[in-house]
Structure formats: C-alpha cells, structure tokens
Amino acid sequence: MENQTVGKGVKFERIRRITGYLVGTLDRFNDAKYAEVNDRVKHSIQKETGEFEQI
Amino acid sequence: MINTIIKRDGRHVDFSIEKIANAIYMSAQATGGKDYDASLALARQVTDYLEQKGFEMPTVEEIQDAVEKILIENGHARTAKLYILYRADRSKVREMNTRLMKIYEGLTFVDAKENDIKRENANIDADTSMGTMLKYGSEGAKQFNELYVLNPAHSKAHHEGDIHIHDLDFLTLTTTCCQIDIVKLFEGGFSTGHGFLREPNDIASYSALACIAIQSNQNDQHGGQSIPNFDYGMAKGVAKTYRKAYISNLAKALELSCNEDDMLDAIKSICKKIESDYGVSPVLSNDNDYHQFEAQVLKDSFNLPDEDISKAQVFALKKAVKETDRSTYQAMEALIHNLNTMHSRAGAQIPFSSINYGSDVSAEGRLVVKNVLLATEAGLGNGETPVFPIQIFRIKEGISYNKEDPNYDLFKLACRVSAKRLFPNFSFMDSPFNKQYYIQDDYNTHVAYMGCRTRVMTNVYDKSREVVCGRGNLSFTSINLPRLAIKAHGNIDLFFEDLDRKIDLVIEQLLDRFAIQSKKRVRNFPFLMGQGLWLDSDNLSLDDEIGEILKHGTLSVGFIGLAETLKVLLDAHHGESVEARNLGLEIVAHMRSRMDAESEKTGLNFSLLATPAEGLSGRFVKLDRAKYGVIPGVTDRAYYTNSFHVPVYYPISAFEKIKIEGPYHTLTNAGHISYIEMDGNPSDNLEAFESVIRCMKENKMGYGSVNHPVDRDPVCGYTGIIGDVCPRCGRYDGEEIDVEVLRKLKGLSICEAPCCDDNSLESDDKVTHPI
Known part of the structure; x- marks a missing residue:
C-alpha cells in the first residue's frame, strides 16, 4: 500500500515588502512591482566601523 | 419621408425633428442665441437635405454631418463650431464608456493572475466578489472624475502620464489618512x-x-490609519x-x-x-x-x-x-x-x-x-508572518538608542523581531527635522510615520498646533520626473523650467481637490469627524462644513524616478556619480522650496512626498516607453525607481546607499523611507542588522527598514529562507511529501508550529489553491 502524502500543489509563501507594507504572496504584486522585486540586489554590509568608500 | 433613424448601437428609433432642433438650439444658446424657432427651421432644412440625398433611414452620424453642413451654409459659423465641439465631447464620452466597459469585462471575466488592473493594489483581493465590486466602483469613479469633475488640463496631464493623481476614484469623496x-x-x-x-x-x-x-476610520478615508x-x-x-x-x-x-x-x-x-x-x-x-x-x-x-x-x-x-x-x-x-x-x-x-x-x-x-x-x-496561528500592522519603533538618544538608555533593551528586541519578521521599521527622532518638535513628556510631539511613509508634522495653518495627533494627508499627486528629463533632451535649464510648470499644475489641481473636500460636512465622516478624531472636529456639529479644520492636513506633491531622471540628464544616477548626487539633491531641494513658498503664500500645508509608487511604478514607464521608445537605463525596465532611491538593481554597499539617500529625508517632509536589502538570514547576524539601523540614524534619515527574504513552507511550517527546496522537510515548491516524513520531523520536535499535527496538515492542503 502506498503511503499517504500531503502538500501536493501547496506553494511556498514568499513574504516581501511591496512599497511599505508586506504581502504574503508574490501573486498579488502587479507586473511592474513583480519585476522590481526580482531585480533587487543585496547590499553588502562592511563590518565594524561602517566607514564609507568614496565614490 | 424619414420615420426611423439608426442609433450608434444599431437600434432603430423613431425620427424626431425636435431632437435635431434641440441640439442646434443648445449650441446656439452657448453663443448667445435665443431663437428656438430659428433652430427648428434649420432642423427642417436638415431633414429636407437628408431626404433630398435619398436617406430613408439615416444614421446619427449622417444626421450630424448634415447639421454641420446646414449650419455653415446658413452662415452660423460660431454655432457650427460649438456643435462640432459638442459632437467631439460626446464621442469622447462614448469612447470612455467603451473603455470602462472593457475594463469591467476584464474585471468580470479574467482572473487577477492575468489582469494587471486587478493587482493594482496588492492589499486588495480582486478575485473575491466584494473585491471585484470595489474595483467596478473604483474604475467607474476614476472615469467619471476624469471626464466630468477634473479641470480638463489636469485630466489630460493625468491621462497622458505627466502627473498622477493618486486615489482619483476618491476625488470627490474623502481625504487620505x-x-x-x-x-x-x-x-x-x-x-x-x-x-x-x-x-x-x-x-x-x-x-x-x-x-x-x-477599522471604523478606515471606512471614512481612502488611505491607511495610524x-x-x-x-x-x-x-x-x-x-x-x-x-x-x-x-x-x-x-x-x-x-x-x-x-x-x-x-x-x-x-x-x-x-x-x-x-x-x-x-x-x-x-x-x-x-x-x-x-x-x-x-x-x-x-x-x-x-x-x-x-x-x-x-x-x-x-x-x-x-x-x-x-x-x-x-x-x-x-x-x-x-x-x-x-x-x-x-x-x-x-x-x-x-x-x-x-x-x-x-x-x-x-x-x-x-x-x-x-x-x-x-x-x-x-500568526500557524507561525505565519503578520503583514499588518506596520510597526514603527522610535529611535531616540537618551531613550532607546544607547546602551544606557531605558528602552535600549526594547531596541535590541525590535532588531531581533525585525530580522525575523520584517517589522518593526525604525523612525529616527534625533534627525533635526524630527528633533525640532520632540518633547519627551508629550507624545503629540513625537513624529509618527503612517503606512508606507506618510509624515505630517509642520502646520503653517496653525503654528501653535504643530502636533502629531488628529492630522493627516488630504491628497497627493506625483510628477513624472523622467519624462521631464526626456523632453528636455538633457538640457538641465529646460528641465527645471518644465518642472516648475508641472509643479504649478499640480498645486492648482491639489487646490481644486481641496475645494471639493472642503464642502464636505461632518456627517459625511461619522467616525473621523463625528467622533472628534480629526483635530478640532469636536467643535463642529453634524451639518457643519469641514473646510476650515481640514487645513490642519497636508497637500503633497510627490515624485518618482529620480534615478532615471539623472540617467537622462547626466548619463549616471546618484549611485554612480558625485555630479548626479549633487544634481539629484538640487532637483529635490528645488521641489521642496516650491512647497515651502506655496505654504507661505496660501497658509496651507504643502509638503513634498517621496512617493512610494505601487500602481504608479509601472504606469509612467509604460506610457513613456510608448512615447519615447526604449531608452537604456531609463525606460528599459518594467518600473521607474521609487522616489529618490538608488535603483534596486544597482550593486552598492548598505552604508553607501544610506549615505546617498540620507539627505533626501530632510527634504521630503511629507514622508520618506529607505530600504537596505540584507543578504542571508539577518537573524544570524543581529549585530550587522543593528549597525544598519544605527547607520541610518547617524545619516539623519527619518524612517528606514531592512528587507530580507521571509519564506515559509505551509506544509512543515518552516520560516526562513527557502531556495528551491525546503531546508526542513526537503520538498520542492508544490511537491507532495510523505506524511511519515513529516511525522518524523515532528518527532524530532523541530517543528513547534501547530501546522505539524495531522489535522492542520489536511486543512492546509485544502485551503491552499495552486496558482
């Protein structure tokens, strides 16, 4: 006999900040915001002093 | 003999000479004409002409062509001109109605997944019946306001994307927050x-x-509540x-x-x-x-x-x-x-x-x-991250910032919670523009932030009432900055000239809207005004107009796409060059000085907003791409960058970003926020998390927060970062998993969330619909 399974079709939730508030799923993001969220890159954090590099 | 005509929708209706006469008379009246009989005589000529031409069942268009011809032949040039304008107006209305019906069709028959309008605001589920009904109302009201309420110049500027009138559907109804x-x-x-x-x-x-x-106040206003x-x-x-x-x-x-x-x-x-x-x-x-x-x-x-x-x-x-x-x-x-x-x-x-x-x-x-x-x-119940309320933790030297401060322990805790749940955000009471009001013993002087970023504090209308409570934003309109830069072809002087014209236009539009809002009465806002929440509303009775007390609120001009603007003008945004940083500040400082001057002039609280732009982020760029084509670094993405932010796609260190964005917080007195995207799981590096917040404070920001991925697997309850595979139960997105495997996880007591018991597994399975 096959074992019982769960979770078929159950998607991971990916909570993101949209403009200032959070949304529990990316499905509700409009097209532009969806593109923006996908483009976001991480900002490196220099340890210790927080000295700035000159640009 | 004409007995029947064909309407635009194809219906046959009885011919009536009076209808032609009335239309002519209305146009004639507008030029000072008072002779209905003359109009009737002209209408007869129209009929004769049509019959002569052999029309037995003319269309509305054919009749209108004939009216124009007869009017001009009879020397009624001015009446003819007005008649033509009236015709054009009517067809504009028809076009809008058709457009509205198309929108309604989309709302009715297309899922949110396929329909961008339904996802304009992620806080509304437009797939539900009430959500769809709300969108019908909202889209219908927008069209009505564009067509009949707005000054045509403002309507045109909004429609074409020079400016964006936020919450246009509520134009005649209420205020923001x-x-x-x-x-x-x-x-x-x-x-x-x-x-x-x-x-x-x-x-x-x-x-x-x-x-x-x-909840009650949310129903009296179109924005958020704080x-x-x-x-x-x-x-x-x-x-x-x-x-x-x-x-x-x-x-x-x-x-x-x-x-x-x-x-x-x-x-x-x-x-x-x-x-x-x-x-x-x-x-x-x-x-x-x-x-x-x-x-x-x-x-x-x-x-x-x-x-x-x-x-x-x-x-x-x-x-x-x-x-x-x-x-x-x-x-x-x-x-x-x-x-x-x-x-x-x-x-x-x-x-x-x-x-x-x-x-x-x-x-x-x-x-x-x-x-x-x-x-x-x-x-929440299954360990989900709460999406509301937006929480804002106040940082203040002597209170919550330094190790010896009484609420420093709470700051630490706030960092820990935010590192896991994205809230609270942090507001900075020591930044000069907030500190100038702050008195420890009076919460009414502690600057607050609302929703995405709104800030209300200065009060030129009543300088003795520069307080937090009972006030809010009345309305705001944003300017499409990148378009101004594109139109100026890189000429900075031209850019500023055009910017001034747009600011003039928006100020005028905000004042028009304020005039409408001012005519409202206490009874239109049973909670906000009826229960005395709004400053001084407790001095009014139910039928009083609220215009005077609304002056405690703010009228805000916003902007988006500073980064793209700088790209056009200098071929670099403010993350990329010092020159762009200086020009960016010059542009935003200019906008702020225009707001201050307008406040001085009118005694109303005009303020400058760093627009959050959810629906707007895509709207402006779409229109500009259609108009000006794909311009690299400007219109080549699906969105314009939020307010004064360094573009999200641009690699930059957290501290650099904060240093560049910090000065804009001082300038944008209607609200601002900066974000840092942190890599990995910040819960594992609370020290770094705190150092980002401290850096924001030291760079005189007003409001900031840290973004990081918060994922959750509803099946095993894991919350953290999930790539392709859940690190706890090992399943892929949407994949089924053996119940025994989950039981074992539970046996090891890894999962403390109640979702691990068998019942909730089942119910989770039921309520979660695959997309």
Whole structure:
C-alpha cells in the first residue's frame, strides 16, 4: 500500500515588502512591482566601523 | 419621408425633428442665441437635405454631418463650431464608456493572475466578489472624475502620464489618512456609528478597541490609519489590568490570613479610599507609597501582624506582575491576529494599519512594546508572518538608542523581531527635522510615520498646533520626473523650467481637490469627524462644513524616478556619480522650496512626498516607453525607481546607499523611507542588522527598514529562507511529501508550529489553491 502524502500543489509563501507594507504572496504584486522585486540586489554590509568608500 | 433613424448601437428609433432642433438650439444658446424657432427651421432644412440625398433611414452620424453642413451654409459659423465641439465631447464620452466597459469585462471575466488592473493594489483581493465590486466602483469613479469633475488640463496631464493623481476614484469623496489619538478617543468611550463602546477597563479591551478604531476610520478615508502613540495609549490599559490583578490577588492572600470567604469588595474599597485620600494607586513599577498607605489601613481594619500584611502584599505584587504580563501578551497577540484578519471596505481588504511606539519609558508602556514585539515574533496561528500592522519603533538618544538608555533593551528586541519578521521599521527622532518638535513628556510631539511613509508634522495653518495627533494627508499627486528629463533632451535649464510648470499644475489641481473636500460636512465622516478624531472636529456639529479644520492636513506633491531622471540628464544616477548626487539633491531641494513658498503664500500645508509608487511604478514607464521608445537605463525596465532611491538593481554597499539617500529625508517632509536589502538570514547576524539601523540614524534619515527574504513552507511550517527546496522537510515548491516524513520531523520536535499535527496538515492542503 502506498503511503499517504500531503502538500501536493501547496506553494511556498514568499513574504516581501511591496512599497511599505508586506504581502504574503508574490501573486498579488502587479507586473511592474513583480519585476522590481526580482531585480533587487543585496547590499553588502562592511563590518565594524561602517566607514564609507568614496565614490 | 424619414420615420426611423439608426442609433450608434444599431437600434432603430423613431425620427424626431425636435431632437435635431434641440441640439442646434443648445449650441446656439452657448453663443448667445435665443431663437428656438430659428433652430427648428434649420432642423427642417436638415431633414429636407437628408431626404433630398435619398436617406430613408439615416444614421446619427449622417444626421450630424448634415447639421454641420446646414449650419455653415446658413452662415452660423460660431454655432457650427460649438456643435462640432459638442459632437467631439460626446464621442469622447462614448469612447470612455467603451473603455470602462472593457475594463469591467476584464474585471468580470479574467482572473487577477492575468489582469494587471486587478493587482493594482496588492492589499486588495480582486478575485473575491466584494473585491471585484470595489474595483467596478473604483474604475467607474476614476472615469467619471476624469471626464466630468477634473479641470480638463489636469485630466489630460493625468491621462497622458505627466502627473498622477493618486486615489482619483476618491476625488470627490474623502481625504487620505489620520493619526488617531487613542488616548483621547478612549476617554469616556466612543461610538462607531453602530453602537456605543464604554471606556475600556483592561488591556484586552484596549487592544480590541484599538482595532475597532482603525477599522471604523478606515471606512471614512481612502488611505491607511495610524496610531502614533500606541505605547502611551495601551499603557493605560495595562495600568488598569495591573490594578485589578493586584486587588484580586491581595484579597485572595488576605482571605487566607484572615480566614474570610470573600474580601474582594473590602480590598476594592480600601484601594479606592487610598486613591482618593492620597492620590496613589497600585502600579506595576511599585515606585510610589501605595503599599505603605495600604499596610496602615489593613493593620487598622483587620488587626493583622505586619509580617502577614507584608507577605500578602509581596504575593499580590508578584502575581499581579505576572498576570499583567500574560494578559498584555494575549492582548497584543489578539491585536495582531485581528489586524491581519478583520475586514474593512466591503470585506475586500484588511485595514491598512500602522502603529508607532518606543518612546514611552513607563513600566506599562514598556510592557506593551515588549509584548507586541514578542507576539509579532511568534507569528500568526500557524507561525505565519503578520503583514499588518506596520510597526514603527522610535529611535531616540537618551531613550532607546544607547546602551544606557531605558528602552535600549526594547531596541535590541525590535532588531531581533525585525530580522525575523520584517517589522518593526525604525523612525529616527534625533534627525533635526524630527528633533525640532520632540518633547519627551508629550507624545503629540513625537513624529509618527503612517503606512508606507506618510509624515505630517509642520502646520503653517496653525503654528501653535504643530502636533502629531488628529492630522493627516488630504491628497497627493506625483510628477513624472523622467519624462521631464526626456523632453528636455538633457538640457538641465529646460528641465527645471518644465518642472516648475508641472509643479504649478499640480498645486492648482491639489487646490481644486481641496475645494471639493472642503464642502464636505461632518456627517459625511461619522467616525473621523463625528467622533472628534480629526483635530478640532469636536467643535463642529453634524451639518457643519469641514473646510476650515481640514487645513490642519497636508497637500503633497510627490515624485518618482529620480534615478532615471539623472540617467537622462547626466548619463549616471546618484549611485554612480558625485555630479548626479549633487544634481539629484538640487532637483529635490528645488521641489521642496516650491512647497515651502506655496505654504507661505496660501497658509496651507504643502509638503513634498517621496512617493512610494505601487500602481504608479509601472504606469509612467509604460506610457513613456510608448512615447519615447526604449531608452537604456531609463525606460528599459518594467518600473521607474521609487522616489529618490538608488535603483534596486544597482550593486552598492548598505552604508553607501544610506549615505546617498540620507539627505533626501530632510527634504521630503511629507514622508520618506529607505530600504537596505540584507543578504542571508539577518537573524544570524543581529549585530550587522543593528549597525544598519544605527547607520541610518547617524545619516539623519527619518524612517528606514531592512528587507530580507521571509519564506515559509505551509506544509512543515518552516520560516526562513527557502531556495528551491525546503531546508526542513526537503520538498520542492508544490511537491507532495510523505506524511511519515513529516511525522518524523515532528518527532524530532523541530517543528513547534501547530501546522505539524495531522489535522492542520489536511486543512492546509485544502485551503491552499495552486496558482
């Protein structure tokens, strides 16, 4: 006999900040915001002093 | 003989010569004509002409062509011109109606997944019946306002994307938001319009009523709702809960010593007597003389030895502290659950709520903040991250910023919770533009942030009332900055000239809207105005107009796409070159100075907003791409960059980004926020998290937050970062998993969330629909 399974079709939730508030799923993001969220890159954090590099 | 005509929709209707005559007469009237008979004579000529041409069943278009011809032939050039304009207007209306019907068709028959309009605002589920109904209303109102209410110049500028009038659907109805003083609201109780609520008596009712206040006010305005003094307001509920708990525990302890059945009433009246005689109550911090007075009264009344009294008091104190802590946690947990589940606006969305806290150093206020943070950290019923309320923790030197500060422990906790749950955000009371108002003992001077970023503090209308509570934004309109740059072909002088023209236009439009808002009466806002939430509304009666007191609010001009603007003008954005940084500041400083000048001139609170742009982020760029084509770094993405932000795709260190964006916070007095995207799981590096927040403060930001991925697998309950595979249960997105595997996980007690028991596994399975 096959074992019982769960979770078929159950998607991971990916909570993101949209403009200032959070949304529990990316499905509700409009097209532009969806593109923006996908483009976001991480900002490196220099340890210790927080000295700035000159640009 | 013409008996029938064909209408545009194809229907056949009876021919009526009066209708032609009326149309001619209306045009003639507009040029000063008063002779209906002449119009009728012209209408007869039109009929004759049509019959002559052999039309037996003419169309409306054919008749209108004939009218134009006859008018011109008869020398009525001016009337003919107006008639043509009237025709053009009518076809514009028809076109708009068709467009609206197309939108309705999309709303009705297409899922949100396929329909961008349905996802304009992620807080609204437009796939539900109430959500769709809301969108029908909203889209219909937008078209109506564009066509009939707005000044045509403003309507054109909005329609073509030079500017964006936010919440256009609510143009004639209400204002944006309000900072609700819950301390004042709860005093003596209030009415929601559907029933009266007494002044609450314990922390559980305080938290429940706070939710109701937010919900009720949300229905009177189109924006979000904010509680600026959450810690101060809830602290009063904590004090009442503690007092009750202390009395009841003392009664229990003394029942034992005195061998009595029920001493609650006796202890209650002793407490009341001490309160009225000496003005002290039992308090959480136990830093007054209450126990001393009470010991004396107890000794006199019951003839008990000192030792018994002292023991009973210590017992009651300890128990009451514990129970109050517990009750406060439960109340805060309930608040967060309520604000994530309660419905507003016909059920299509949950209230858009914000709470500000962190500056209250009282034991009660601190207990509130500790517990609201702990409840947030714990998450909702299945461990989900709460999406509301937006929480804002106040950073203030001497209060919460430095190690020796009384609320520094809460700051630490706030960092820990935010690193897991994305909230709280952080607001900075030491930045000069906030600090200038701050008085520790008066929460009404502690600047608050609402929703995405709105800030309301300056009050040129009434300088003696530069306060937080009872005020909010009235409306705001954003300018499409990149388009101005594109049109100026890189000429910076031209850019500024055009920017000034757009600012003039927006100011005029905001004033038009304000004139409409001013004609509203208290009765149109049963909660906001009827219950005295808005500043000075308690001096008005139901039928009074609200124009005068609305002047406490702000009229804001916003902007998006500073980065793309700089790209056009200098071929570099402010992340890329010092020159662009300087020009960016020059542009935004200019906009701010225009707002200040307008405030001076009108006595109204004009302010500059760093627009958050959710629906707008895609709208402007779409229109500009259609107009000007794909311009690299400008119109080549699906969105324009949020307000003054360095583009999200641009690699830059956190500290650099903060340093570049910091100065814009000073300039954008209607609201601002900066984000840092942190890599990995910040919970593992709280020190780095705190250093980002401290850096924001040191760079004089007003409001900031840290973004990081918060993923959750609803099947095993894991919350953290999930790539392709859940690190706990090992399943892929949407994949099924053996129940036995989950049982084993549970057996190892990795998962503490209740979702791990078999029932909730099933129900999770049922409610989650694949997309």
